Amino acid sequence: MTTLTNTPVGPLLERLFAEASSTPIPAMAAFAALLPAERARMMGSKTEYRELYAQLKEAAIPVSRATGALLYMLARSTQASAIVEFGTSFGISTLHLAAALRDNGGGRLITTEFEPSKAQRARANLDAGGLLDLVEIREGDALETLRADLPEWIDLLLLDGAKALYADVLRLVEQRLRPGALIVADNADYCPEYLALVRAPQSGYLSLPFGGDVELSMKCG
Ligand SMILES: C[S@@+](CC[C@H](N)C(=O)[O-])C[C@H]1O[C@@H](n2cnc3c(N)ncnc32)[C@H](O)[C@@H]1O
Numbered sequence: 692m693t694t695l696t697n698t699p700v701g702p703l704l705e706r707l708f709a710e711a712s713s714t715p716i717p718a719m720a721a722f723a724a725l726l727p728a729e730r731a732r733m734m735g736s737k738t739e740y741r742e743l744y745a746q747l748k749e750a751a752i753p754v755s756r757a758t759g760a761l762l763y764m765l766a767r768s769t770q771a772s773a774i775v776e777f778g779t780s781f782g783i784s785t786l787h788l789a790a791a792l793r794d795n796g797g798g799r800l801i802t803t804e805f806e807p808s809k810a811q812r813a814r815a816n817l818d819a820g821g822l823l824d825l826v827e828i829r830e831g832d833a834l835e836t837l838r839a840d841l842p843e844w845i846d847l848l849l850l851d852g853a854k855a856l857y858a859d860v861l862r863l864v865e866q867r868l869r870p871g872a873l874i875v876a877d878n879a880d881y882c883p884e885y886l887a888l889v890r891a892p893q894s895g896y897l898s899l900p901f902g903g904d905v906e907l908s909m910k911c912g
Contacts (some may be wrong), residue, residue, distance in 0.1 A: 694790040694883075695763050698749035700820045703758070707783050707816065711751035716790030718746040734881040736791035740853035741805070741832075748806045753783035754851060754877055758905055762849060765873055766791030771846035777833045778852030779804035788849065800860070803829040803836040837863045844869040850876040857885035868910045869871045879906035 694700055710902055722730065722743075733743055750837040754762070766774060766788055772795060774788050779802040792798040804810045810830045830834035833852055837860060845867045850857045868874070874896070879885055889898040889908045898908035 692886075693763075694793045694822075695760075695787060700786055700790050700822070703816065703820050704783065704786055707751065707781060707786075708753065708756060708890060711753050711781075711783070714749075714751075716747070716750040716846050719750045719752075722747070727835060731881060734854045737855045737859075740855060744806060745851065748808055751781045751899060753780065755904065756876060757902060758875070759784060759787040760873060761902065761905070762787045762847075763791045765875065766847055767794055769846055769871070769873060770795055772796075773842035773845050774798065774800045774847045774849070775837065775841065775845050775864055776800065776802035776849040776851065777837070777856075778802075778850070779813045779828060780809050780851075782816040784849060784851060785813060785826060786820050786822060789817065789820070789825045789848070792825045798825060799842060800826045801829060801837075801841070802826060803831065803833045805830070805832050809816075834863070837871050841867045843867065844872075846872055848872065848874045850874065850879070854878060854881035855884075857882045861885065861888065865910070870910060871912045872910045874906070874908040874910070875908075876906040878904055880904075 733739055762784060776785060779785055785802050789800050792800055807830060810828050814828055817826050841864060845864060848864060850860060888894060889896045895911050896908045898906060901907040
């Protein structure tokens with residue numbers, strides 16, 4: 692048994708995933724109804740992301756259950772102790788990563804979210820899961836909040852905020868990624884700039900699509 696599956700985190704995640712899939716959010720329905728090209732344009736915009744996510748502030752938009760489990764397994768198997776997450780929302784992915792830190796013996800998880808109401812919900816969920824002591828929630832735009840005061844070495848980076856910023860956020864933190872550090876980028880197919888960066892032959896990363904909706908990359912040296 693693990694912190695991820697034990698009480699309180701296991702039942703808490705069950706409830707949060709169930710709520711995320713059953714709560715009707717009109718803005719999500721409107722977004723899903725857009726033509727694919729318009730949806731891709733909005734997801735790829737570096738100027739409209741604040742507006743887009745403000746409309747979606749009632750929506751959890753979590754990683755899938757499989758990606759959540761993958762995050763826990765990667766963080767555990769690499770004995771991660773320093774993790775950075777871009778895009779907290781209600782804290783579902785954060786709970787998976789923080790559970791891995793707990794089972795690794797401790798560590799520090801920095802996560803960042805610009806919607807204050809979402810940061811507050813994430814804080815409450817992490818508190819309910821008994822994991823808040825491992826997590827620092829930085830409120831604000833990741834382009835600012837991840838600019839300074841990062842751990843000396845980062846073991847794992849989760850990219851799950853505005854897709855258009857994946858490459859910019861990677862550039863902000865990449866000096867701190869240790870050799871062998873893993874990067875999980877959710878729904879990276881919306882971000883061709885990021886994929887071109889990590890898949891380029893001389894990029895310093897090994898990278899591959901994984902499980903349908905994730906790009907998994909490793910910093911080589
Ligand atoms: C897909 S959701 C994250 C889901 C979360 N990782 C989970 O699995 O539970 C993306 C979140 O990133 C936030 N976000 C988007 N761009 C951001 C930025 N530039 N800085 C901080 N937060 C951002 C949005 O408000 C939204 O809550």
